[in-house]
Amino acid sequence: MASPLGGIEMFNIKTAAVAAAALVASAGVAGAEKIEVTHWWTSGGEAAAVGVFADAVNASGHEWVDGAIAGGGNARPVILSRIAGGDPMGATQLNTGRDAEDLVQAGLMTDLTDLAEAEGWADFIRPSKLLDSCTYEGRIYCVPVNIHSFQWMWLNRGAYATAGVAVPTNWSEFEAAAPALRDAGITPLAVGGEAWQISGMSGVFQVALGGLDLYRAINVDKSPEAAASADMTKVFEAIAAARSMVDDGYVGRAWNDATAMVITGKAGAQIMGDWAQGEFGVAGQTAGDEYDCLPGLGVYPVLDTGGDAFYFPKPTKNADAMTAAQLEMASLLVSKQVQVDFNLAKGSLPIRGDIDLSAANDCMQKGLAILENPDNVLPSSEQAFTGDTQGQFEDLWVSFFNDPSISVEDAQARYVEIVASAD
Ligand code: BGC
Numbered sequence: 140m141a142s143p144l145g146g147i148e149m150f151n152i153k154t155a156a157v158a159a160a161a162l163v164a165s166a167g168v169a170g171a172e173k174i175e176v177t178h179w180w181t182s183g184g185e186a187a188a189v190g191v192f193a194d195a196v197n198a199s200g201h202e203w204v205d206g207a208i209a210g211g212g213n214a215r216p217v218i219l220s221r222i223a224g225g226d227p228m229g230a231t232q233l234n235t236g237r238d239a240e241d242l243v244q245a246g247l248m249t250d251l252t253d254l255a256e257a258e259g260w261a262d263f264i265r266p267s268k269l270l271d272s273c274t275y276e277g278r279i280y281c282v283p284v285n286i287h288s289f290q291w292m293w294l295n296r297g298a299y300a301t302a303g304v305a306v307p308t309n310w311s312e313f314e315a316a317a318p319a320l321r322d323a324g325i326t327p328l329a330v331g332g333e334a335w336q337i338s339g340m341s342g343v344f345q346v347a348l349g350g351l352d353l354y355r356a357i358n359v360d361k362s363p364e365a366a367a368s369a370d371m372t373k374v375f376e377a378i379a380a381a382r383s384m385v386d387d388g389y390v391g392r393a394w395n396d397a398t399a400m401v402i403t404g405k406a407g408a409q410i411m412g413d414w415a416q417g418e419f420g421v422a423g424q425t426a427g428d429e430y431d432c433l434p435g436l437g438v439y440p441v442l443d444t445g446g447d448a449f450y451f452p453k454p455t456k457n458a459d460a461m462t463a464a465q466l467e468m469a470s471l472l473v474s475k476q477v478q479v480d481f482n483l484a485k486g487s488l489p490i491r492g493d494i495d496l497s498a499a500n501d502c503m504q505k506g507l508a509i510l511e512n513p514d515n516v517l518p519s520s521e522q523a524f525t526g527d528t529q530g531q532f533e534d535l536w537v538s539f540f541n542d543p544s545i546s547v548e549d550a551q552a553r554y555v556e557i558v559a560s561a562d
Pocket of ligand 1: 234394446447
């Protein structure tokens with residue numbers, strides 16, 4: 140059978156692979172290094188996915204020393220302060236976006252540019268904005284490993300059958316079905332009360348109820364007028380309405396415990412990023428069978444294309460050998476089979492389109508189809524805002540959700556202030 144690639148492309152790929160191997164070998168003394176890797180992938184689905192990376196690193200002769208820290212909200216500050224404080228790990232997961240921009244600017248991250256050029260990352264990483272998030276003054280300091288989007292709702296089909304109503308296909312149907320679920324003793328909406336979860340949910344309402352223009356005006360243009368608009372008021376009202384759909388135990392609940400409520404039929408649905416899919420996978424459930432997924436709450440089929448990227452802090456000891464090991468690891472993370480295996484377990488979309496995804500489930504196929512149309516691809520909040528601004532949004536959303544005495548008007552006024560001062 141003829142190769143799908145022309146002869147010239149094949150030649151370029153082989154040449155790039157040889158150049159990359161030479162680069163990795165010349166970067167330092169070959170040897171087995173212990174690479175401490177920090178990340179916040181501790182749920183069942185996440186652990187299965189991170190195991191793919193660990194196996195690949197161990198098979199390369201280096202040793203993956205696992206440094207998992209549960210919960211992104213806890214892990215991120217620990218990771219950033221360790222690097223800033225001169226106690227770097229060998230590699231770390233962070234969100235693709237602005238999480239580490241201060242550390243990159245301070246010169247604390249290993250420069251991956253030569254490897255990226257030798258392997259042609261810019262030719263295959265899609266959407267190209269992912270690599271932009273890793274680039275500072277023309278140099279590349281991280282490697283995106285997946286595309287994750289928060290813009291999803293996950294629904295248990297059986298819960299709706301028990302309640303005697305059809306599985307909702309959009310947000311209005313979801314709201315209309317909520318009383319029937321309540322009557323059947325099922326919590327309509329599974330929520331975890333961590334600040335990032337409530338804030339992420341608000342971003343989903345921003346698209347579904349306010350439209351793509353509202354989302355772009357706030358997340359791209361940082362427009363205080365859009366933040367003050369009547370469309371944005373609808374988002375605050377939806378968050379207030381969501382309060383009445385949750386159970387009493389939501390405060391402090393981890394996201395995967397909320398997903399487990401959907402998996403077991405204790406709840407009808409959860410608004411959560413597509414990492415939730417990993418949990419359904421580990422529970423042996425199949426998209427389109429036990430559960431359904433609604434991108435953009437069934438209103439707008441969009442993805443906000445953030446996700447995860449790996450950074451390699453500059454080593455303070457054994458620098459040549461560790462840097463060589465870091466480059467080898469970066470190369471492995473974007474390699475074809477690792478990308479397929481990791482993303483199938485993680486529920487995320489691969490950062491490369493030139494791999495075989497025939498094993499992707501219905502929901503991943505929906506995601507891949509959405510990705511084809513650039514109009515449906517939005518920046519994630521991690522790409523749009525600094526960590527500081529995101530923290531301010533999170534504080535606002537979680538206080539508003541927890542405290543019904545805060546009026547929509549007051550909460551929106553604070554939101555406008557944050558957007559007006561965001562950089
Ligand atoms: C990460 C995902 C992770 C999720 C929940 C997100 O910030 O991008 O990879 O699964 O947090 O832990």
